[in-house]
Amino acid sequence: MTESPQQPTPSAIPDKPSVDGLEERWVGVWEQQRTYAFDRGRALRLPRDQVYAIDTPPPTASGSLHVGHVFSYTHTDCVARYQRMRGREVFYPMGWDDNGLPTEKRVQNYYGVRGDASVPYAPNYEPRYRGDMPAKDVKDASKQEPVSRATFIELCDERTVEDEKAFERLWRRLGLSVDWAISYRTIEDRSRAVSQQAFLDHLAAGTAYQSEAPGLWDITYQTAVAQAELEARDYPGHYHRVAFHRVEEDGSRGEPVHIETTRPELLPSCVALIAHPDDERYQGLFGTHVTSPVFGVEVPVLAHPDAEMDKGAGIAMCCTFGDLTDVTWWRELQLPLRSLVGRTGRMLAETPEWLSGEGATFYAEHVAGQSTFGARKAVVEALRDSGEMDGEPTATQRKANFYERGDKPLEIVTSRQWYIRNGGRDADLREALIERGTQIAFHPDFMRVRYENWVGGLNGDWLISRQRFFGVPIPLWYPVDEHGEIDYSSPLTPATESLPIDPAADVPSGYEEAQRGEPGGFVGDPDVMDTWATSSLTPQLTTGWGSHEGDDELFAHLFPMDLRPQGQDIIRTWLFSTVVRAHHLHDEVPWRHAAISGWILDPDRKKMSKSKGNAETPEGLLEQHGSDAVRYWAASARLGTDAAFDTGQMKVGRRLAMKVLNASKFVLGFDAPTGEAPEGAASETSALLPLVTEPLDRAMLTTLARVVEQATAGYENYDHTRALEVAESFFWTFCDDYLELVKARAYGDDADEPGATTTSARAALRIALDVLLRLLAPVLPFATEEVWSWWRTGSVHRATWPEADECRPSEAGDPAMLDAVGQALGGVRRAKSDAKVGMRATVSSVTIAGPEAAVAAIRDAETDLRAAGRIDGEITYAAADQVAVRDADLVPPPPRTPTS
16 A cells, blocks of 8 residues: 545635646645556565456557547546455556557648658758648648658657657546556667567477468558458449450360459459359369460369359459469369569559560550559450450449558569467467456456457468558567578577677678668668567556566566456457467466457447547547546447547536535534444444434435445446446435435434434434445545545555445344335425425424335434425325325425515
């Protein structure tokens, strides 16, 4: 536990409590007193089940947070606060995901620059723009100043540091109870060293490998893209019905075989025609050859079960490569590689060797070096001229793969890349990773299906290399032989103690810088790792794994961690990749629980996101409604459930926080009764329990004891919403009914020593307030801390979570009593409202009807009901199915006399 701050005395209760300004008041106190600090020494002394470790999502430092972040991080914070109040030492760090494409885009747009490896480094570079580049020029690469790789990385680092400061201020204002002393950045030295060490461990174990193979490529960002980063979108195109021709036995041109394609520009890379083995139309063609139109290349006709008989002509050309199906056919049918689309999205400038004659001439004159669109136009014209196109192109909408951050369809380009084995090509590993999913408790449980479906549907290993600048470098060099050829099969690895390293700047052991790129020398791997390759190691990174500034003792105690909170959309990326790394590195799952938040929906029921331009930024919301109010809205949504962005719900939360202040001021306005705590009492509230003697007070506390049990069960089951619902519902009953019913009795008479009934009311009020503040503290940290400071020392967030026995009287009350008497009081109030008289009007006589048990309960609390309802006359009771007030005779209050 941390040392408690010196708190105000009860005399500091303000005359007019307000929720405004509470954030500024308490954020400073919590920081000064290190209220949420993780005590490493205590954690290591405690049994593992008394420590709670959270693998917090590191938000991407690329501009601004949006309200979805506030939504999901509030869920996690409620859990952290609950676990801390349960007496556990809570490990709750905060990280920042700095590296990767989002940061590079942010820097390009902010400074008006772009990285260029051919530009020499310029010390003390000062960009022309700092956030004021004209919007129309932001995405125009020709207007972005080229800077060296090193300069671009420096600017990325500068910008992320500033963005992270703004993020931290917002998180503090929201009241996140993280320990800011153990925050991290995914680009700092330790993060890079851990990421590189894990990669080298994978390499040594054979779970990381390099391959030159077809892969998805984004021509805009000039980088490879992994399967998990794909987004299928509708894309306009045209079907072209074109004719291949059978090759007769004598080599002559035979009958046409029509296929339909949306990408005629890939005809020169065609390697086969493919039809379904059961398609009767093509049984006679299997095993024969056809020639391609325009280019005259002879290719086989083959069968494969993935061919769709009901799509187009039922027979398709396989090109290397038009889509992922082409890759499957190429690999499984062992077809030749004829790749023509380069990394720029243009057709290769050199005429490929497999073309000859007129086909080679046409390629050289009309296709070479063209964009795919220009090549398509030229090929379509040639098909028309040759008569090998049947009819005109037909417009269609087709599904195309996009990089999730890109705006152009991906191409499939053959390149050398690094992969980590994830079960996409290994059935045994796939099953092992699905089994790992069963070792994690998903909240809600149905989210596990999304994990299993993703793993079961993988068609390739995890591509981790990226052709970018700002990221963790792949920590390898390659020898260059005496002929100047790079030997990729024998990578040079650094010593673990030298990590982190940058192959572009550092030199492998046994070489000198002058040998870089020279025969007999070396070259550094030019690529960086996918951002997920670092953030997938957050459990290892935060708990101390790795040789660079590591903490073996802490890692052994905290790993696997307890909780991974995250969004549902990154189950396939962050959650799965973290499981893969832990499986390979530790033969273990990384955590025991995964809490999956839903999405925030805009008024059109669409997911809010920055990329869609429909996301709200949280700064204004926190300023307008207050942090407790925004947290209330977030906590009102269950895990895994999408929630509407609703400022109305925030207003309800603000009203609740305000009511906590005002109701508490009322309760604390009475002198505190004194009592002696019984031996072994759970808390100081137990000292007041023997003073609670009145049936209504016991009924209220018995009900509250049940609420404690239900709220505790909610948090234990990762259902913070249930915990809030039961606590809030009781709180409003407490305020609207119980406070009104016992108000007169709590004031009592003017005697120096209040009577037993007054003492009972005051004791019950104090007990209830103490327990309610702790029940509401995880959701409303500012309002509850403010009230706690009026009468307690220390922080409510370091107080003990309530136990039911703290508020359960030795002689249990009837929970139905408070409900019955509350309904009766409500009936009296409605009678006055219907009669259009004020609540100060007296009741000369009234009949109260209800079930026998309810009537008996109302009789037992009749004194309190009379005082609250201003009932001066006779109360008659009658039988009924439900509580109702009848025949109320009302006497309006006398008019008030004006005072001078």
